[in-house]
Amino acid sequence: MNSTGNLNIAQNLNKLKEKLGDEVCLVAVSKTVSVENIRKAYDAGQRHFGENKVQELLIKQSELPEDIHWHLIGHLQSNKVKSIAPFIHLIHSVDSEKLLLTIDQEAENCERVIDYLLQVHIAEEESKFGLSIALAASLAARAAEGEFKHSRCRGLMGMATFTDDTEKVRSEFNRLRHLFVDLSEISRQQVFDTLSMGMSGDHEIAVKCGSNMVRVGSLIFGGR
Numbered sequence: 001m002n003s004t005g006n007l008n009i010a011q012n013l014n015k016l017k018e019k020l021g022d023e024v025c026l027v028a029v030s031k032t033v034s035v036e037n038i039r040k041a042y043d044a045g046q047r048h049f050g051e052n053k054v055q056e057l058l059i060k061q062s063e064l065p066e067d068i069h070w071h072l073i074g075h076l077q078s079n080k081v082k083s084i085a086p087f088i089h090l091i092h093s094v095d096s097e098k099l100l101l102t103i104d105q106e107a108e109n110c111e112r113v114i115d116y117l118l119q120v121h122i123a124e125e126e127s128k129f130g131l132s133i134a135l136a137a138s139l140a141a142r143a144a145e146g147e148f149k150h151s152r153c154r155g156l157m158g159m160a161t162f163t164d165d166t167e168k169v170r171s172e173f174n175r176l177r178h179l180f181v182d183l184s185e186i187s188r189q190q191v192f193d194t195l196s197m198g199m200s201g202d203h204e205i206a207v208k209c210g211s212n213m214v215r216v217g218s219l220i221f222g223g224r
């Protein structure tokens, strides 16, 4: 599954963690990665893992240690929320009011509180999911007013355009950071503290732009 023959997952992780420091949470994106290779990362101390498909997440969650913090980073359909509600650590991809209402309801059914991020569309590409800035702001405001009792809006997630144009990437990340700062101020919930942006190719720019959570896959596990 990996293109690198002499792949050393532990080594890749340690290098990355050293670079990121303690202020930035590293989510190891393990989509398409085997349980065996995820376990290597786990044995090296990694506890936050991200998956983009519910089906794959459920299988891996059942086979791997219980103290893993699972992140759902891909587009989520409302009818799949129920299956991850009992254990999911953070949903990065809330991109509609309907999905948010479902998460809140399923969290209540499980008698727990589910943390989530609002995914904001900052890239040029039309294919990427995400809320407009206006809609993200209005949902964050409603969350801050206490409308949703069983879920907590922890911050924002965004993906930049896939391009070599670093200025463009920087400006998209900066736009998201500005929104994050604005919403932190209106948010009476003190838990609005997470800005998830940056992947293998652009995490360095993202962190410079204020990201405190990066989602990195291929740099750890090799190319998919």
Ligand SMILES: *Cc1c(COP(=O)(O)O)cnc(C)c1O
Pocket: 029, 031, 052, 073, 074, 198, 199, 200, 201, 215, 216, 217, 218, 219
């Ligand atoms: C796949 C994926 C990542 C990680 O991508 P890499 O380039 O392998 O680091 C991050 N975020 C999301 C939403 C993804 O789907």
